[in-house]
Amino acid sequence: xxxxxxxxxxxxxxxxxxxxxxxxxxxxxxxxxxxxxxxxxxxxxxxxxxxxxxxxxxxxxxxxxxxxxxxxxxxxxxxxxxxxxxxxxxxxxxxxxxxxxxxxxxxxxxxxxxxxxxxxxxxxxxxxxxxxxxxxxxxxxxxxxxxxxxxxxxxxxxxxxxxxxxxxxxxxxxxxxxxxxxxxxxxxxxxxxxxxxxxxxxxxxxxxxxxxxxxxxxxxxxxxxxxxxxxxxxxxxxxxxxxxxxxxxxxxxxxxxxxxxxxxxxxxxxxxxxxxxxxxxxxxxxxxxxxxxxxxxxxxxxxxxxxxxxxxxxxxxxxxxxxxxxxxxxxxxxxxxxxxxxxxxxxxxxxxxxxxxxxxxxxxxxxxxxxxxxxxxxxxxxxxxxxxxxxxxxxxxxxxxxxxxx
Amino acid sequence: xxxxxxxxxxxxxxxxxxxxxxxxxxxxxxxxxxxxxxxxxxxxxxxxxxxxxxxxxxxxxxxxxxxxxxxxxxxxxxxxxxxxxxxxxxxxxxxxxxxxxxxxxxxxxxxxxxxxxxxxxxxxxxxxxxxxxxxxxxxxxxxxxxxxxxxxxxxxxxxx
Numbered sequence: 001x002x003x004x005x006x007x008x009x010x011x012x013x014x015x016x017x018x019x020x021x022x023x024x025x026x027x028x029x030x031x032x033x034x035x036x037x038x039x040x041x042x043x044x045x046x047x048x049x050x051x052x053x054x055x056x057x058x059x060x061x062x063x064x065x066x067x068x069x070x071x072x073x074x075x076x077x078x079x080x081x082x083x084x085x086x087x088x089x090x091x092x093x094x095x096x097x098x099x100x101x102x103x104x105x106x107x108x109x110x111x112x113x114x115x116x117x118x119x120x121x122x123x124x125x126x127x128x129x130x131x132x133x134x135x136x137x138x139x140x141x142x143x144x145x146x147x148x149x150x151x152x153x154x155x156x157x158x159x160x161x162x163x164x165x166x167x168x169x170x171x172x173x174x175x176x177x178x179x180x181x182x183x184x185x186x187x188x189x190x191x192x193x194x195x196x197x198x199x200x201x202x203x204x205x206x207x208x209x210x211x212x213x214x215x216x217x218x219x220x221x222x223x224x225x226x227x228x229x230x231x232x233x234x235x236x237x238x239x240x241x242x243x244x245x246x247x248x249x250x251x252x253x254x255x256x257x258x259x260x261x262x263x264x265x266x267x268x269x270x271x272x273x274x275x276x277x278x279x280x281x282x283x284x285x286x287x288x289x290x291x292x293x294x295x296x297x298x299x300x301x302x303x304x305x306x307x308x309x310x311x312x313x314x315x316x317x318x319x320x321x322x323x324x325x326x327x328x329x330x331x332x333x334x335x336x337x338x339x340x341x342x343x344x345x346x347x348x349x350x351x352x353x354x355x356x357x358x359x360x361x362x363x364x365x366x367x368x369x370x371x372x373x374x375x376x377x378x379x380x381x382x383x384x385x386x387x388x389x390x391x392x393x394x395x396x397x398x399x400x401x402x403x404x405x406x
Numbered sequence: 407x408x409x410x411x412x413x414x415x416x417x418x419x420x421x422x423x424x425x426x427x428x429x430x431x432x433x434x435x436x437x438x439x440x441x442x443x444x445x446x447x448x449x450x451x452x453x454x455x456x457x458x459x460x461x462x463x464x465x466x467x468x469x470x471x472x473x474x475x476x477x478x479x480x481x482x483x484x485x486x487x488x489x490x491x492x493x494x495x496x497x498x499x500x501x502x503x504x505x506x507x508x509x510x511x512x513x514x515x516x517x518x519x520x521x522x523x524x525x526x527x528x529x530x531x532x533x534x535x536x537x538x539x540x541x542x543x544x545x546x547x548x549x550x551x552x553x554x555x556x557x558x559x560x561x562x563x564x565x566x
Contacts, residue, residue: 057507302560303563305564385554
């Protein structure tokens, strides 16, 4: 008894010193329960992520996958990247959750409960590619400020929800509507309740697409907390920051939405190309809309050694923002020659497409397998870094893996 | 007759003794359970308070700002002039990882500070600003990467 009490108190004492405040009712904590403030040390357990994922930032949480972890055709939660601008909301109660549609351009303000949304509107499931606008930022020179994403800030899961267009039709939208902006319950890093960590959106044209969902399920289950439980916007093919998490309000605006991270240089690139490192005025920066064409070799993992004469099977995914990928090629000689891969059609519009090829190597040595996608407009991925921009967005340079034939 | 009376008295006495024994037992069990579910009850009289403090002290003094191989373990920041000023001003709102993964020149570190002051509630750093900027520029300067770097840090494995 005494021993157990002592252990409990000693542990509580330590917890108190770590948190920096007394844990009120500490001794009545259920056994085995870890206070939220202490859950930080193991993000993989907390978010149910593969231990091969890379934690870029722990306040706010930003975690990326590696290419070989993204081999599944439909991305499972375990390898889905986490991108946060603020702190993940706590104490979410789905039974009292509501979504309010307001703004200058609605005919009337309207609020729906979660169950109303589910019962009132038809439900749809789409597989949608979500890529962080800053995926690949780590390669820019001069370096760009922010989380230094490499290749793993992309996912393509199944999202189930109702169409935003159906909700907007029910509410009634005025003719002067130009943009929608979301508001959510995540908390600003400074914990200032008057600040929103992020409040972005999309032009009406994107908001009204069939595939733009107000989603409540990911891969057939409730959306995991880190990915927006219980309700999020999903706008495939656009910077994932458009797909707001934990949303409770959507404003239909008669101007371009001016919420946090819509202005300045956030999620914007120079309207006209600039030299690396060049200063760009705010008014010369344009909002990113569709993400660029890109691809990823997800098998094998980079660093494979194979024996001479063996054929190497490679596979991966390719996506093209609002467009479709029409051709996929690989090169083992640094782009001198290209061979075509087998390329599947997407499961639906805005889903990534799978490719595969069998690669033969002429002799022993070090090789790099490069992958290059071409979209329906004839654009191909660059081999070198594309246009430099102050915040390091839109790096769609070809993905490369290293192979040794011995 | 007398024997019968005596016997009855004896039975009564045993009955009472058993009753009080069970009563006492029940009270003991109740008390024990009560203490088990309310460990706070005897907190002040307990010996734990002192030991608890000692336990905390060990954590604070030995580990909190420990430096190993030139790295401030708690934050991952490089141990150099200005370290604690950076720790105290730059890791309250966001993780130090946001500092350590970035590389910027003086002008861009300063503009990052200005952006945080304008939009993120960062306070006026006063004379600490120079200390912080010098620390950042010295320890986290931009690196040249060119248009495309070679593939680095490859972990070779045999593919079966």
